[in-house]
């Protein structure tokens with residue numbers, strides 16, 4: 019099986035998970051899977067600006083390069099919190115466009131941003147134009163939301179973000195339903211559709227796409243890596259962290275050989 023070269027820093031990612039991917043869990047994963055790119059839990063800009071930023075943002079050195087995931091839709095607050103995170107050593111700012119929780123809906127961020135590309139692109143333009151060029155501004159999104167579920171919509175949604183300077187997308191390969199399903203059900207009931215993620219890669223070949231959703235074993239991961247740039251693991255990483263040691267060493271074996 020041919021895994022897509024060249025390797026990107028996003029080849030093997032730990033999904034952001036609230037009340038899971040705190041600094042302690044990430045430290046464990048960094049020990050087990052040193053090549054895995056790590057994401058914080060989703061944090062709101064105001065929590066960072068007004069809260070205990072050391073408690074929220076501190077991380078051990080072995081976790082870097084590390085990404086902060088932000089959930090918000092106020093461009094200035096996003097920028098201010100991104101600056102604080104960069105001062106703490108974060109090198110990637112990931113914007114959440116996939117969370118379907120009630121809290122997120124009332125704040126009009128997370129998956130609601132898929133319905134509101136104007137606001138989203140305003141946020142993204144400010145971040146990509148003001149942040150230092152070595153800081154990656156990335157997006158984690160679903161394939162659609164509620165009745166907005168067509169490949170054309172998704173393609174245009176991604177294209178506008180690319181035009182505004184985003185070069186890396188983490189795609190949770192199912193849609194979100196904002197009414198009637200809990201966040202947990204929203205991770206299980208809408209069917210997975212890897213095909214649309216592959217189509218995005220075909221349509222935007224120079225953009226980096228990381229596939230997320232339902233990945234549990236090395237065969238699945240390797241199969242995906244023949245089609246797209248990276249994979250992101252959530253629940254499996256939490257359920258069986260030790261398996262990541264094997265995944266990491268297998269996926270990065272060729273680099274290891276090259277370095278010896």
Ligand SMILES: Cc1cc2nc3c(=O)[nH]c(=O)nc-3n(C[C@H](O)[C@H](O)[C@H](O)COP(=O)(O)O)c2cc1C
Pocket residue numbers: 033034035036037038059060087114116117158190205230231232233250251252253254
């Ligand atoms: C407990 C839990 C908390 C989550 N919190 C977040 C979050 O803060 N931000 C986010 O983008 N996704 C969050 N997710 C979704 C995951 O990042 C991921 O997209 C989803 O679980 C699908 O991937 P998987 O099948 O590998 O678990 C969460 C998932 C779980 C299980």
